[in-house]
Amino acid sequence: MSAPTLDRSATGSPDEATLQEQFDATIAADRRIEPRDWMPEGYRKTLVRQVAQHAHSEIIGMQPEGDWLLAAPSLRRKAVLLAKVQDEAGHGLYLYSAAETLGADRADLTDKLIEGRQKYSSIFNYPTPAYADVGVIGWLVDGAAICNQVPLCRSSYGPYARAMIRVCKEESFHQRQGYELLMTMMRGTDEQRAMVQDAVDRWWWPSLMMFGPPDDESPNTAQSMAWGIKRHTNDELRQRFVDMTVPQAQALGVTLPDPDLAWDESSGHWRFGAIDWAEFARVLAGDGPKNAERIARRRAARDDNAWVVEAATAYARKHERGAA
Numbered sequence: 167m168s169a170p171t172l173d174r175s176a177t178g179s180p181d182e183a184t185l186q187e188q189f190d191a192t193i194a195a196d197r198r199i200e201p202r203d204w205m206p207e208g209y210r211k212t213l214v215r216q217v218a219q220h221a222h223s224e225i226i227g228m229q230p231e232g233d234w235l236l237a238a239p240s241l242r243r244k245a246v247l248l249a250k251v252q253d254e255a256g257h258g259l260y261l262y263s264a265a266e267t268l269g270a271d272r273a274d275l276t277d278k279l280i281e282g283r284q285k286y287s288s289i290f291n292y293p294t295p296a297y298a299d300v301g302v303i304g305w306l307v308d309g310a311a312i313c314n315q316v317p318l319c320r321s322s323y324g325p326y327a328r329a330m331i332r333v334c335k336e337e338s339f340h341q342r343q344g345y346e347l348l349m350t351m352m353r354g355t356d357e358q359r360a361m362v363q364d365a366v367d368r369w370w371w372p373s374l375m376m377f378g379p380p381d382d383e384s385p386n387t388a389q390s391m392a393w394g395i396k397r398h399t400n401d402e403l404r405q406r407f408v409d410m411t412v413p414q415a416q417a418l419g420v421t422l423p424d425p426d427l428a429w430d431e432s433s434g435h436w437r438f439g440a441i442d443w444a445e446f447a448r449v450l451a452g453d454g455p456k457n458a459e460r461i462a463r464r465r466a467a468r469d470d471n472a473w474v475v476e477a478a479t480a481y482a483r484k485h486e487r488g489a490a
């Protein structure tokens with residue numbers, strides 16, 4: 167449901183205090199803020215930060231799996247992977263469009279990403295040396311993304327929440343294709359099983375880091391939850407992911423690389439070991455295994471394809487003039 171539209175006719179423009187009151191009432195009633203509505207500058211900035219970072223993650227996230235497009239082991243696997251990687255491009259496009267409804271400019275956001283002034287998810291700075299990585303990304307990375315993004319379908323900003331609905335449907339397909347790929351490999355040879363286990367060992371901890379810093383070190387969570395942008399804290403979603411994933415690992419027949427992982431009867435949750443937050447900080451600071459390569463490739467894509475943007479812009483202008 168959208169926010170009540172302000173009546174600006176009787177007394178001219180309402181003052182800032184009235185607008186703030188109206189905004190607070192919309193949030194308190196759990197209704198959506200739409201692009202036409204007044205919003206506090208902090209709310210707009212927080213959304214641009216999160217939505218842009220999310221969009222960048224989708225686009226940069228095409229690279230690790232994209233590396234396997236030319237080496238997929240069969241035509242079927244290639245078609246599935248191609249569809250998945252194309253979906254990620256689509257997610258990036260919806261999200262850049264959502265950011266544009268907040269007044270952001272897409273080319274400017276891309277420049278900020280390339281210049282290191284905006285972030286993208288830490289997870290995409292890890293390498294994909296084996297084909298099993300494609301399956302593990304689908305299972306763990308898309309699985310973590312679903313845990314994080316399903317609640318965002320109820321985010322208070324309308325265009326972001328609506329984009330998330332379609333994104334989550336597609337992520338479910340991604341997660342299943344990954345799990346199915348891994349099940350096939352686990353039914354294969356000893357070498358294939360070893361390849362899956364090695365990929366799980368490499369991706370497990372970075373997947374837990376995707377949810378962001380622990381709650382007591384997350385500067386943005388409290389305000390983002392008060393505004394209804396985020397619906398759960400980082401630690402709540404991380405726990406949900408672990409609880410969901412451990413039985414899947416058991417069904418698959420792989421071991422999660424955490425000696426402290428144990429079922430806690432009293433809380434009804436899986437307890438897990440300490441996350442290496444120093445590694446997370448290093449990756450965020452640009453010092454992960456693949457940071458430089460990911461950004462160099464994104465920069466080359468922007469520069470090499472600038473002529474397409476120029477040609478499309480000139481074509482659109484010509485048609486606008488014709489219509490006028």
Ligand code: BYC
Binds near residue numbers: 225378396
């Ligand atoms: N990586 O206060 P916090 C996909 C930053 S792609 C990097 O907790 P917040 C897929 C955070 O930005 C899906 N940075 O922040 C695609 C902040 O720094 P700034 C990606 C991280 O925003 C292709 C600082 O740390 N999903 O599914 O309240 C193939 C403090 O954090 C990370 C999304 O983007 C990280 N992991 O919460 C396959 C979800 N974590 O900005 C799959 C949308 C934290 O102040 N985003 N930081 O400089 C969110 O839900 C939230 O932004 C986060 C962080 C939970 C990630």
